Amino acid sequence: xxxxxxxxxxxxxxxxxxxxxxxxxxxxxxIQDIMARHADADLLVMTxxxxxxxxxxxxxxxxxxxxxxPCPVRLLLGxxxxxxxxxxxxxxxxxxxxxxxxxxQDTDFGRLIFLDTHAAGVxxxxxxxDRMAFLDHALNTAGALPPTIFVHHPPVADGLRHFRDIGLxxxxxxxxxxxxxxxxxRHIVFGHIHIPLxxxxxxxxxxxxxxxxxxxxVADIDAATPDWASGNPTYRVIMVDTxxxxxxxxxxxxDVLARSQLCVGP
Ligand SMILES: [Fe+2]
Numbered sequence: 001x002x003x004x005x006x007x008x009x010x011x012x013x014x015x016x017x018x019x020x021x022x023x024x025x026x027x028x029x030x031i032q033d034i035m036a037r038h039a040d041a042d043l044l045v046m047t048x049x050x051x052x053x054x055x056x057x058x059x060x061x062x063x064x065x066x067x068x069x070p071c072p073v074r075l076l077l078g079x080x081x082x083x084x085x086x087x088x089x090x091x092x093x094x095x096x097x098x099x100x101x102x103x104x105q106d107t108d109f110g111r112l113i114f115l116d117t118h119a120a121g122v123x124x125x126x127x128x129x130d131r132m133a134f135l136d137h138a139l140n141t142a143g144a145l146p147p148t149i150f151v152h153h154p155p156v157a158d159g160l161r162h163f164r165d166i167g168l169x170x171x172x173x174x175x176x177x178x179x180x181x182x183x184x185x186r187h188i189v190f191g192h193i194h195i196p197l198x199x200x201x202x203x204x205x206x207x208x209x210x211x212x213x214x215x216x217x218v219a220d221i222d223a224a225t226p227d228w229a230s231g232n233p234t235y236r237v238i239m240v241d242t243x244x245x246x247x248x249x250x251x252x253x254x255d256v257l258a259r260s261q262l263c264v265g266p
Pocket of ligand 1: 048078192
């Protein structure tokens, strides 16, 4: 199964820049590249901060940009999003019984679970008992294969000073629940931190984030106020199959130097 992950696209109203970058042109370039190189993708997942201010104009722009995508699209909310405006723009997008943008999808390689950690006015993430009940249900009915989790806020400690106080405000409940799942967890996929990160939690759960498609940070781990940086549009190609889980980072606009030679071993 091939899943494309886009994260932290931070769309603005048409023509409006974010940190001097144009998130619309970044995302349009990414979608064009995805459609050209990965027409066989089974799913496109956007792991939150879809829009920078959560305004209707930006969600309308997102609708327009995504309209040619041939595969199913799963959208997650981040702290910058706005749930009512999102639902107004995407009324048919799956929601749980409490109205959170949560759901799951069963595949031959385990269940994919999509979680909603957005709370209006909170920069960090929120995952209270009502949302946890959904996760409980999703895990309890997931079957024997390890599920893969998609969520905006990292439910694990990322160790980045800038994000120290704006992570998932749940005292570790989500990751503890995941760690208790008998089948294990294949991987936690998240966004929020705007830089690529791969790691393993103390419980032994593998996790990783994608690079933001729009503005991103210089990877200064200990800086409280790291610099924002520009860069090429990026996305990840995630393979979930008989080999397990792999996430490949893709960058658009690289300078091609030469065609490589065939390597035949040993
Ligand atoms: Fe973001």
